[in-house]
Amino acid sequence: MSLPPTSPTSAPAAASTAAGTTPMVSLSHVAKRYGDHVVLEDVSLDVAPGEVVAMIGPSGAGKSTLLRCVNLLETPDSGTVSIDGRTVDTSGGISAKDSMQLRRTAGMVFQSFNLFPHLTVLRNIAIAQERVLGRSRAEAEERSRELLERVHLAGKEDTYPTRCSGGQQQRIAIARALAMEPKVMLFDEPTSALDPEVGLEVLAVMRELADGGMTMIVVTHEISFARDVSDRVVVMADGGIIEQGPAAQVIGSPEHERARRFLRAVTDR
């Protein structure tokens, strides 16, 4: 899954993907502000099919907002968002149909798992398949069992989420997102609410997904995950991309002073 190296230098403009490859995800000149506060300023980012991008940077940099703009959980003020060739120009507002279609192609995993406490693990994974994808209950449950195996939770079908550990709940949330057959998986600090050991189970599942060729954008503090699993590390600060490139290079010898300061702070901890 290794790709030709992308530009190591500060590159707010779209990163090139493998030559001739249509990006799976493309953000072009995305901007977002809350009142007077500019949170994203003209951000462009292309992610190739099968590429794993780790997004790191100081708190408040706009990482989470950018991730949420990919599946239009946040509406950018301007710019275009494309997933798998479906493009939405956000400047003129977004129709409910556009946002629903785009959202279906991007699976999202949050820091908090947001599982339905009154449904079993199996039903948590099956229900949206029935309601959104129109699968029969039998079909949805069969697919849910396969996905539970994939996240190493076979046998938990009839358990309720509250009886599962945090790591197990996060893996159920991953299975639930995968059940919608997404083209890209978006992870927003998926391990930061978990004990380090439990977080490892989740990171292992994410690594398997990456190895299986899933396109992934992962906002993370886990520098070792970024270094070992991602194809590209993107460093954000002050609402923009300040540096990006292969993980070894960006983490090993960042060029931008702000990136160096951030990485020193996380690695010295």
Ligand code: ADP
């Ligand atoms: P990061 O993920 O890098 O920590 P965020 O994208 O969460 O950064 O936030 C970027 C900035 O946007 C922060 O200053 C945050 O306070 C602000 N912000 C995020 N969401 C909202 C919101 N719904 N309303 C107002 N400000 C927000």
